[in-house]
Amino acid sequence: MTDRMLGRIKLEGYTTFRELDLDVRPMNVLIGANGAGKSHLIALFTMLNQMIKGDVQLYVARAGGADRIWHYGRKTTERRVVALWWNDT
Structure with a gap:
C-alpha cells in the first residue's frame, strides 16, 4: 500500500484568491503581507473537513455567509473551484 500526499491545490473564486495554482511540497512555509491569504x-482545510463531515452549512454560517468565502461574493464570482491532486509516495 502506498501513502498519498497532497501535491497540488488549485482554487478559483475562494476568499482572497481569484485564482491560485500551488504545488505542495513535504514542507511549506507561508510568507506574505497581512491580507495576502495565508489564513484563508x-x-x-477546515472547510474541506466540514464538507466531509456533512457540516458545510455550519462552516459557511460561522464564516459569515457565502459572500465571505467566495472571492468578491456570490454575485461577482460565478466560478468556484477547489481541486486537489494527490501524489503517491
Missing part, C-alpha cells in the same frame, strides 16, 4: 489557505 489554512481555513480551506
Whole structure:
C-alpha cells in the first residue's frame, strides 16, 4: 500500500484568491503581507473537513455567509473551484 500526499491545490473564486495554482511540497512555509491569504489557505482545510463531515452549512454560517468565502461574493464570482491532486509516495 502506498501513502498519498497532497501535491497540488488549485482554487478559483475562494476568499482572497481569484485564482491560485500551488504545488505542495513535504514542507511549506507561508510568507506574505497581512491580507495576502495565508489564513484563508489554512481555513480551506477546515472547510474541506466540514464538507466531509456533512457540516458545510455550519462552516459557511460561522464564516459569515457565502459572500465571505467566495472571492468578491456570490454575485461577482460565478466560478468556484477547489481541486486537489494527490501524489503517491
